[in-house]
Amino acid sequence: MDDILIKGGSVVDGTGAPARTADVAIRDGRIAAIEENRTDSAERVIDAEGKIVTPGFIDIHTHSDFTLPLNPKAEGKIRQGVTTEVVGNCGFSVAPALPEKVDELRAYLSGSAPWLPFEETNFANYMDAWPDIAVNTIMQVGHNTLRLMAMGMEDRAPNDGELLHMQEMLEEGLNAGALGLSSGLFTAPGCYSEPEELHALGSVLKKHSARYSSHVRDESHCVHEAVAEAIDVGESCGVHVQLAHMKLSGTDNWGEAQLLLDRIEAARNRGVDVHCDQYPYDWGTNPLRFLLPTWLQEGGMDAMLARLADPYSRSRVRQKIAEVGFNNFGRLESWEDIRIAISPHGAAEPGQTIADIAKARNCDELDAVFDIIIADKGATRILVRCMSEDDVRTIASEPTATVGSDGPCVSPYGVTGQGKPHPRLYGTFPRLIGRYARHLGLLTLPQAIHKMTGMAAIALGLVDRGVLREGYAADVVVFDAAEIIDRATFDEPHTYPSGIDAVIVNGRLVIDGDTHTEALPGRLLRRQGAELR
Ligand SMILES: [Zn+2]
Known part of the structure; x- marks a missing residue:
């Protein structure tokens, strides 16, 4: 007997292939079958006729490590169809937190994580203590955090001992299963580093087949040089590079999105393993x-x-x-x-x-x-x-650009429901589908889904998610292609999107119509060599 049978939907499998009508059967947390007219009985049948069935969306760039422990139901994300979040981005991670540096880390991250309790921990213990939550989590070690631990907010190069200390802390996180290292070179203390420091850390990544992601050194006047710098880490060290939230900030720099995409394409043609991501809005957010x-x-x-x-x-x-x-x-x-x-x-x-x-x-x-x-x-x-809508559209329409909210997972209630945060925290994925694919026609539906599922899985080395295939983990979204849209606005940001009927994580229903089932089936995914599972 199947645990869940999703019947009669139009399956967009995440590979970019066109939709086909099929039933999707789920057993023991995995996709058991994708076939027409399945006859096995099921504990729960979801009628998906007229609906789209896709892999769960992968939010490849988030800061949910700042909120998920306070907000385990993950409503801001799961109600968008997100089933996996990559955390520890832009150089910011909550671990390691050395004994005498906890207060400094708390103050440093206060503009992003004002509500999170901080405590002393190494990376392995931090991962082991990660709570049960509704979505899967992938962790990265943050360069800003490493630098803060090793040498505080000093504007200088590290000495040999400090560099070794950063390498050792990175290695400790990688041994525990962290995806890789993230940098945030746009702000202190990461901005005080020279490329040699990143290359020295890149050599540790290479040893573990781990990955590098970067909020590049400058997203405005020097964005082209900054993207080249990040690509160079991947090219020199032989590691995958994820270019975070691609944008051209500042009026002087608008209109050059295609140039940036061409630079990434050229690197790929040279053999560099590189992807980028984007949130589909012309506003950013920051401390x-x-x-x-x-x-x-x-x-x-x-x-x-x-x-x-x-x-x-x-x-x-x-x-x-x-x-x-x-x-x-x-x-x-x-x-x-x-x-x-x-x-x-x-x-x-x-x-x-x-x-x-x-x-x-x-x-x-x-x-x-x-x-x-x-x-x-x-x-x-x-x-x-800070961005032009034309540049946002150019990057949104790029089929290889993955999708990341760049936001923590918040909810309209409780401590994370405060203030007026960026609407992308509630709208990124439905907006790309509803506005940029359906309304503006910049992408086909299978292309849009591929960007947020199968392509993201490739960029992360995720081996059994991101595509609907027999034997893969059962992270699944059912939605109405004509209805799905973001509803969060700048005045009313704490607003869920509409058009999503069901969200399943590891074979368990979390969003069932309008209801959150209270299920917390998310898993912490750990890297083993180049593979993440
Ligand atoms: Zn960033």
Whole structure:
């Protein structure tokens, strides 16, 4: 007897192949059969006539390590059809946390993980203690975290001992089954590193057949050089490279998305194993302090807050922003384009723009920014309109570009339901299908599904997920192709998408119509050599 039989749906299997009508049978957490008119009885039959049946979506770039322990039902993601999340991105990981560095790590990550309890741990123990949650998790070791542990917020190259320490901590995570290393070179302390440091860590990745992902050094004026730098790590070290959330930030840099994609294609033609990902929105989000010049952060949070209160430092920041725009984001069209998302200490109202706040306070916009960061002890998070919709469409329509929300998994209730976070936390996957494939026609449905399933599995080395095939893990989504769409907006971000009928993780139904079944069948997936399962 089958555990679940999904009957009569249009199966889009994740390989990019066209849809075909078939029944999908699930037993013991695996796909037991994909065939027409299956006659075996089943504990539960899902009538999928007129619906699409696909592999569960793989959110290849997330920060859900900051929230899943607080939010195990994973509703913000599972209700989009996401069944697997890759965490530890942009150089930020919650482990390792050395005994005397826990407070520093907590302060460092406060703009992204204001609610998470931090404790001393190595990477293996962190993975072993990962709670039962609704989705599968894949972990990465963060370069910013390693550097913070080894040498604090120092703007210099590591000495031999510090570099060795970083290599050893990375190796400890890889031995435990972490996918690889992520970097976030756009901000401190990763931005203080030279390429040699990344290559030295890349050699450790190579030894373990592990992978490298990068939020590149600059997504604005130097984005082409920054993407080349990340590709060079893969090319020199012989490891896979995942280019995070591809974008061209800042008005001066708009219109060059195809050039970036061509650069990736050229690397692939040279034999480099490289993929990129994207969230389909023209707004980004970040801790507010990361928009300011990176020298401000040297020495850590208290040093930064002291500098921000100092008129001379303020004038230096003002001058730099007048010259080149914001760190990593370049020039914006207006102060309306920065909105408060979360203000953990109540320094500003979520939803308000910097323009609103400066007007209400009768002060200059940059002074408002400095004052907010100080009052929020560095933890303010903002939304920023930094991309052109044309570039977003160019990258969205690229069949090899995978899909990542770049967001933590939150829910409309509980501690993670605060503030006005980026709507991509609730909408990324339904939006790519509903808006960019169905409405704008930039992709066929099988292409869109392939980007978020089979292609992602290839980019991760996932051997038994991402495709609907007999024997594979039963991560499955059933949705209505005519209805699926994101509904989260900037004013009402905590809003689930519509059009999704069922989400199954490891053979267990988690979303059943409108209901979350409370099931927590997600598994922590561990890398063994080049394979992840
Ligand atoms: Zn990032």
